[in-house]
Amino acid sequence: MLLQLSTEQRALRDISRELLEARSPIGRVRELTDDPAGFDRELWKESARLGWSALLVPEEYGGGSVSGVGLVDLAIIAEELGRALHPSPFQPTNIVAGAVAEFGSPEQRARFLPGIAAGDLIASWALFEPKGEWSARSIAMAASPSGSGFVLNGSKTCVQDAASADFLVVPALTPAGLSQFLVDTDSPGIGIKPLESLDLTNRLYQVQFTDVAVHTGDVLGDLGAGEQSVTRMLHLALVLQCADSNGATDVAFGTTVQYSKDRVAFGRPIGSYQALKHRMASHRMRLEGCFAIAAYAAGCVGEQRRDAAAAAHVAKAYVGKWDTLILHDCIQLHGGIAMTWEYDLHLFVRRAMSNEMLYGRPRDHCRALVELVEKSEQ
Amino acid sequence: MSALISIGEFRVKVRDWLTAHVPLKVPDEPELQMNDEGVARDRAIQRSLWRGGITGASIPAAYGGLGLSAAHQAAFREEASDYRMPEIFGNAFNIVIPTLLEHGSEGLKREFIPRILNGDHIWCQLLSEPSGGSDLAGALTRATRDGDNWVINGAKIWTTGGNYSDYGVCLARTDPGLPKHVGLTMFVLPMQAPGVTVRPLRRIDGQANFCQEFFDDVSVPASYVVGEVNGGWRVATTLLLNERTVIARGWWQGGRKGESGDTGIDLSRELLDEARAQGRDDDGEIRTLLGEAWTLTAVQSQMVQRVGAGIASGDLPGPAAAMLKAMAALNDVRLGEIAQEIAGTGAIAWPAANPSPYAYSQLASRRIGIGGGTTEMQLNTIAERILDLPREPSNDRVLPFSELLHNSNTSPTMRGQRRSG
Numbered sequence: 095m096l097l098q099l100s101t102e103q104r105a106l107r108d109i110s111r112e113l114l115e116a117r118s119p120i121g122r123v124r125e126l127t128d129d130p131a132g133f134d135r136e137l138w139k140e141s142a143r144l145g146w147s148a149l150l151v152p153e154e155y156g157g158g159s160v161s162g163v164g165l166v167d168l169a170i171i172a173e174e175l176g177r178a179l180h181p182s183p184f185q186p187t188n189i190v191a192g193a194v195a196e197f198g199s200p201e202q203r204a205r206f207l208p209g210i211a212a213g214d215l216i217a218s219w220a221l222f223e224p225k226g227e228w229s230a231r232s233i234a235m236a237a238s239p240s241g242s243g244f245v246l247n248g249s250k251t252c253v254q255d256a257a258s259a260d261f262l263v264v265p266a267l268t269p270a271g272l273s274q275f276l277v278d279t280d281s282p283g284i285g286i287k288p289l290e291s292l293d294l295t296n297r298l299y300q301v302q303f304t305d306v307a308v309h310t311g312d313v314l315g316d317l318g319a320g321e322q323s324v325t326r327m328l329h330l331a332l333v334l335q336c337a338d339s340n341g342a343t344d345v346a347f348g349t350t351v352q353y354s355k356d357r358v359a360f361g362r363p364i365g366s367y368q369a370l371k372h373r374m375a376s377h378r379m380r381l382e383g384c385f386a387i388a389a390y391a392a393g394c395v396g397e398q399r400r401d402a403a404a405a406a407h408v409a410k411a412y413v414g415k416w417d418t419l420i421l422h423d424c425i426q427l428h429g430g431i432a433m434t435w436e437y438d439l440h441l442f443v444r445r446a447m448s449n450e451m452l453y454g455r456p457r458d459h460c461r462a463l464v465e466l467v468e469k470s471e472q
Numbered sequence: 473m474s475a476l477i478s479i480g481e482f483r484v485k486v487r488d489w490l491t492a493h494v495p496l497k498v499p500d501e502p503e504l505q506m507n508d509e510g511v512a513r514d515r516a517i518q519r520s521l522w523r524g525g526i527t528g529a530s531i532p533a534a535y536g537g538l539g540l541s542a543a544h545q546a547a548f549r550e551e552a553s554d555y556r557m558p559e560i561f562g563n564a565f566n567i568v569i570p571t572l573l574e575h576g577s578e579g580l581k582r583e584f585i586p587r588i589l590n591g592d593h594i595w596c597q598l599l600s601e602p603s604g605g606s607d608l609a610g611a612l613t614r615a616t617r618d619g620d621n622w623v624i625n626g627a628k629i630w631t632t633g634g635n636y637s638d639y640g641v642c643l644a645r646t647d648p649g650l651p652k653h654v655g656l657t658m659f660v661l662p663m664q665a666p667g668v669t670v671r672p673l674r675r676i677d678g679q680a681n682f683c684q685e686f687f688d689d690v691s692v693p694a695s696y697v698v699g700e701v702n703g704g705w706r707v708a709t710t711l712l713l714n715e716r717t718v719i720a721r722g723w724w725q726g727g728r729k730g731e732s733g734d735t736g737i738d739l740s741r742e743l744l745d746e747a748r749a750q751g752r753d754d755d756g757e758i759r760t761l762l763g764e765a766w767t768l769t770a771v772q773s774q775m776v777q778r779v780g781a782g783i784a785s786g787d788l789p790g791p792a793a794a795m796l797k798a799m800a801a802l803n804d805v806r807l808g809e810i811a812q813e814i815a816g817t818g819a820i821a822w823p824a825a826n827p828s829p830y831a832y833s834q835l836a837s838r839r840i841g842i843g844g845g846t847t848e849m850q851l852n853t854i855a856e857r858i859l860d861l862p863r864e865p866s867n868d869r870v871l872p873f874s875e876l877l878h879n880s881n882t883s884p885t886m887r888g889q890r891r892s893g
Binding site for chain 1: 736737739741744753756759760761762763764766767768770771772774775777778779781782785787788792795798799802848850851852853854855856858859860861862863864865
């Protein structure tokens, strides 16, 4: 939650919230947990009219930001999605849009960006590999030269909305070094298998690549320069993910505080006992810290400031840890009711827990800060 | 004194005077230097700021100030960021002047505010007592009317700078027959008056920054009542709110360059260097802790910016400042644990010539969480004033104070160690 939104940003937030309230109330969210795709593609197309997939796309390709810093605007929407637990390919599509806008060739931009901005194309990022890390240096998947292009062999996992995506960004190792490839999901040799996921509002997939042929024209950015774009995409992902978790936590925590005022035990509201209210006060304080650092990271990464990497790592290290801890304690603060399937709290906890793991655990980002400092000394 | 000086002109004036008359800050030098030399130096600097006509920018001219705006005062803070400021006057500027301006009589304002500005009077806050600190309204120190005077008896404790102060604001009970919040009065108490005894207290880390005071028949004129008789709780509330607001802004008189803007993420290398010195910088757990320390510091700094701006703009209520205090306190404890973990035996034994900077980081890490209102009190404020949760039921607001259960006003530090529960 940014303080001091501009009039335009407030309008963006309000129309996004209205759309979600009207079209994606919690009943609908629960309904979609049984849907094969896991989200409402029609609504995704509709939300594109509000700019949900256009804020990182340059104007010439049908996009444009509200404030001049598209990522800050996008984080406002991400938080609304988190508040509503809305299932959608918002995160992966926008991360890819940002990367294609920044690193793509004119041909690639013309091919993908207008479709993304219009809500016609869905994209995802196949970064993570079994036994790997959420970083450029752990990529093991091979891209071997073949004819005028490459063939990809290897497996990726935890790829969001892969089965719905029209194309993927795939980092792989070439003889020239790490490179990212733009790959259509209907290319021969790609196998996509759904995973069961803890977060019922997010579909994750295994993606197997068996001799998948790609052209040199499908390399995103310069061949061998993949580390830069992977790192950039990771920062974008962390900003959106933190905003999402904060939105979800804010709503679930607010529900918990209200419950503690309504629920009576031993003749008075349970929220009057210091054993509970001190915990809630502490959660309120941590949550304010989560909002503060997430807003700071959105600005730093959005404007590509010197602090961008540090801010993204710090944000995830803090938000990833505290949002989950707060939500777990919300279950305890409620008592038995929060252990039931029908009560919505677990859906929020699931979303934050999943976010905590995706794109690296808080401790991974703590350690990444040390590496950042060590690198700056060299 | 021109009432029409622009902020830009004022900045130039401040800058010129500071450059010519005030020493620069020495890196790593503590802001508060509670010794004869440090206090004398602070007095000399405050006198110089007075002579230069640059102190008290936003204080009305009638009370010796410059009668300019809060923005002029903010400009002073920024310009002063590189200079040694007279921080021993912190209580006087941050707490006493705003409190006198809001509740003090015309006489008190005219008598005391100019003497702060000209460097004559250092002030302290006489609030906590050996019988209780968090339960401030439970003060036992008594003031009884005697003709044109009030006679004060009792004890105060945890008074920062008590031994160097000329005056203190003192909360005392004037009517024990009333409920505790309505039987209190705030006084101006001259620290050199007969019957005042000040004892410095030594903290667990060996430092001696705060004091205990005993009052034996200390007589103060009736004109030294701040606000109304039996209206002391209102004054105390203003005082505490000022304290929190100032903490949110930054306590020290010298601000930071561009403090309203982006200060960036501080990845200072001290702990990493310590890990290297201990040969533990490759240890994954230690690396996680290093990252956690940077994370806590960065979040705290963003929190200060956000909450400060939020309170100023009205997006957050004033009591939100309690979140800053609570977070600083909890972070300090965690940072102390982390420093201890990284320094290892280096934090428990060291060569005399080369003291460990981490020796007391954990031992003294409860300082922020106790001083100036415990973390538990901040959490109550957050819970009751921001989350709007109900208070614990208690009859202490309705019963006459004399009928309430309370401690006796004796000090554990003065009465030996063994006390039963």
